[in-house]
Amino acid sequence: MAFDRLDGRIIVLLAEEPRIGVLEMSRRLGVARGTVQARLDRLQSNGVIRGFGPQVDPAALGYPVTAFATLQIRQGQGPDVRAHLAGVPEVLELLTTTGSGDMLCRLVARSNADLQRVIDRVVGFDGIVRASTTIVMENPVPLRIIPLVEQAARDSEGTWRETQGHGPTSG
Known part of the structure; x- marks a missing residue:
């Protein structure tokens, strides 16, 4: 496009x-x-x-604790695990990954103690073999897209200039 x-x-x-x-x-x-x-x-x-x-800010809704859980999934259980995790409201995002785990979940909880309840619910499914959880301490660069949009627009301008015979653009 x-x-x-x-x-x-x-x-x-x-x-x-x-x-x-x-x-x-x-x-x-x-x-x-x-x-x-x-x-x-x-x-x-x-x-x-x-x-x-x-x-929407989960913290403003009463869920100030954010964590990431790396999950190892039993072979062939991916679709069932996805369905299970889609039913957990505190799972904000689920990504399939390469590396030491198969899936990465972004979780929220009302407190550190409540995070244990959320994790128990997440891993309380037969298709999940192992989980490793990391609690977020601070979010100094929140999810952002605008710098990428601006870069893509600059890149497309440079591509257009090159196709017109003007050479690469600077800056």
Whole structure:
């Protein structure tokens, strides 16, 4: 999919002001409303923008403890383990991995003591052979996408310039 500077500016503006309307966005970006709407539709249909929902802080909901659990899964039990973990509300994210474990879970809990309850529920499934848990102490760089969006927009601009015979761009 082609991704350019305007796409990047649209995403950055949406991240900064998620409730902005298409008309106001077009005004600020200096492009037609139809252009912004077409870009948004394309970014959504290509999976670049996956949603417009609120960002919720688990700590503000009463779940201030975050941990990661690396799970080793019994051969052939992956689908059953996935289904089990999808049923645990405190499992915020599940990734399959390479390395010492097969899956990595992001968990939240109400306290360190409550984390034990969550871990017991996670590993209390026959398909999980072993688990190793790490508690998050601080999150100095929260999950972020905007620096990557900005880099992708810069990269696409450089690629465009190179295809036009202008050579690589700096900075």
